[in-house]
Amino acid sequence: MTTGIDAIDTKxxxxxxxxxxxxxxxxxxxxxxxxxNLNHGSYGSTPLVVxxxxxxxxxxxxxxxxxxxxxxMSPRVISAREQIAKFIGAKTDEVVFTGNAxxxxxxxxxxxxxxxxDSILITNTTYPSFHRTAQYLSNVIPHPKFxxxxxxxxxxxxxxxxxxxxxxxxxxxxxxxxxxxDAIVSGPAVLMPWERMVKICAEEGVLSVIDAAHxxxxxxxxxxxxxxxxxxxxxxxxxxxxxxxCAVLYIPERNRHIIKSSIPxxxxxxxxxxxTVASFVEQFAWTSTxxxxxxxxxxxxxxxxxxxxxxxCINSYCHTLALDGGRRLAEILKTRVMDxxxxxxxxxxxxxxxxPGTDVLPFTLELNLKIQNRLLRDFKVYxxxxxxxxxxxxxxxxxxxxxxxxxxxxxxxxxxxGDSICLEISDFEKVGEAWLQVCEEIVKEYNLxxxxxxxxxxxHQT
Numbered sequence: 001m002t003t004g005i006d007a008i009d010t011k012x013x014x015x016x017x018x019x020x021x022x023x024x025x026x027x028x029x030x031x032x033x034x035x036x037n038l039n040h041g042s043y044g045s046t047p048l049v050v051x052x053x054x055x056x057x058x059x060x061x062x063x064x065x066x067x068x069x070x071x072x073m074s075p076r077v078i079s080a081r082e083q084i085a086k087f088i089g090a091k092t093d094e095v096v097f098t099g100n101a102x103x104x105x106x107x108x109x110x111x112x113x114x115x116x117x118d119s120i121l122i123t124n125t126t127y128p129s130f131h132r133t134a135q136y137l138s139n140v141i142p143h144p145k146f147x148x149x150x151x152x153x154x155x156x157x158x159x160x161x162x163x164x165x166x167x168x169x170x171x172x173x174x175x176x177x178x179x180x181x182d183a184i185v186s187g188p189a190v191l192m193p194w195e196r197m198v199k200i201c202a203e204e205g206v207l208s209v210i211d212a213a214h215x216x217x218x219x220x221x222x223x224x225x226x227x228x229x230x231x232x233x234x235x236x237x238x239x240x241x242x243x244x245x246c247a248v249l250y251i252p253e254r255n256r257h258i259i260k261s262s263i264p265x266x267x268x269x270x271x272x273x274x275x276t277v278a279s280f281v282e283q284f285a286w287t288s289t290x291x292x293x294x295x296x297x298x299x300x301x302x303x304x305x306x307x308x309x310x311x312x313c314i315n316s317y318c319h320t321l322a323l324d325g326g327r328r329l330a331e332i333l334k335t336r337v338m339d340x341x342x343x344x345x346x347x348x349x350x351x352x353x354x355x356p357g358t359d360v361l362p363f364t365l366e367l368n369l370k371i372q373n374r375l376l377r378d379f380k381v382y383x384x385x386x387x388x389x390x391x392x393x394x395x396x397x398x399x400x401x402x403x404x405x406x407x408x409x410x411x412x413x414x415x416x417x418g419d420s421i422c423l424e425i426s427d428f429e430k431v432g433e434a435w436l437q438v439c440e441e442i443v444k445e446y447n448l449x450x451x452x453x454x455x456x457x458x459x460h461q462t
Contacts, residue, residue, distance in 0.1 A: 010053045021401075022401070023403055025400050026401045028048055028304075030045075036431055038402065039396075041239075042238075042397075043238070046301075054243045057293050061293075077292070087302070094250055095248055096284035096285075097247065100235060101127075102133075103263065105129075105130050109134065109137060111260055118145070118175060120145070121147040121149060121167065123150070123182070124150045127182075149167040153338060164179075168201065168204045168206055177206045178209060179201050180211060182194065183232075187395060190345075191344050198230075208230045209230065211233070213247075214346075214348070215239075220312060220315050231250065235247045236294075242295075257272060262287050263287070264288060268282035318402075321398035321403075322348060322349040328429060330352070333435060333439075337349060348395050352392065354439045355448075371385060383395060384396075396431065
């Protein structure tokens with residue numbers, strides 16, 4: 001009798017009754033039953049049915065590699081692009097796949113023909129590899145200027161927009177002025193008013209490059225044709241359940257001329273004067289012999305999401321779980337959430353850790369490794385951790401397979417035709433207990449002053 005992934009029938013599974021959100025869904029993922037994963041945002045977790053579809057495809061490829069690569073692969077990739085284009089509100093030929101968000105960012109920034117007076121604007125919370133990419137381009141000829149906007153959260157959207165507009169207007173004149181904008185910041189996890197920031201860029205003659213690595217699968221109702229970013233990209237393996245790794249890069253027709261080559265350059269490259277839409281898209285369809293199972297797992301990933309409830313239900317559950325779980329974690333740690341009103345929170349929540357500030361306890365590789373080892377190896381839990389604005393935070397990702405329990409009953413409304421759900425077991429509590437012990441150990445080992453609780457007692461009044 002076959003068991004596990006081999007027992008999954010990808011043709012019939014979606015005709016069965018769907019599982020409930022919460023721990024009932026864990027049997028559809030490969031996650032170790034002893035592990036509490038509150039860090040879905042970093043790498044994603046792929047449903048077993050998606051892994052099975054990818055495994056079946058891999059065996060098909062190996063049965064006749066020439067048939068697949070020469071004849072049957074291309075129409076399948078086009079079909080996957082059509083599905084993602086519809087999902088994000090774009091035309092099919094404006095959508096291409098890359099290996100990950102970093103490859104998409106490099107494709108855009110390295111195709112711009114920089115001049116000495118040009119500038120690249122990032123923020124202090126820009127993802128580190130994108131920060132370094134912009135810095136590298138500034139370090140080499142012709143040395144475009146490297147500009148940084150400081151955003152210390154918490155901030156309101158209006159405060160972000162005011163500071164962003166002021167910084168954009170202060171950029172030196174140049175042929176190319178580019179702003180790298182987060183849709184959802186990675187650390188701290190913050191929903192940015194990126195659509196309005198795109199409009200500011202358009203008004204000021206600045207190209208907008210949107211790092212939406214965390215957006216697809218979290219931000220419902222994306223419409224890039226309406227939002228009009230100059231470039232936009234998102235990882236599909238994080239929140240959309242696609243097999244790791246795969247990203248989508250949106251290149252609107254009006255900016256297609258800027259992107260002269262894929263990275264690496266494809267056999268399909270043609271100079272602009274010779275290029276057609278088909279040859280442009282083909283550059284990205286075949287940069288080299290790669291693993292095509294991630295982009296071709298898109299149909300199964302989307303079918304899985306529809307089966308368990310669809311985008312609105314998935315994100316309603318995860319968003320509510322992030323807010324309630326964050327509050328519960330803050331109660332356990334006797335600290336606070338970064339965004340108590342939830343205006344900046346999607347499906348990831350930031351909670352302060354009970355550690356002294358970074359003036360006393362700065363980030364070091366040794367400390368980082370110590371925390372990772374204790375959480376992952378000893379406690380078998382994980383949530384991301386980072387310093388920001390002088391203090392230490394943890395970022396917890398709420399997922400469809402996660403649960404939370406509060407002292408008071410939590411009821412999630414507007415799910416499953418209005419039914420209420422009372423969650424009973426807490427992943428957030430287990431992670432909180434681990435963090436409490438780890439933080440106590442760090443304070444003792446480093447001989448640090450005790451952390452003073454910031455708990456707002458009024459928030460616990462009944």
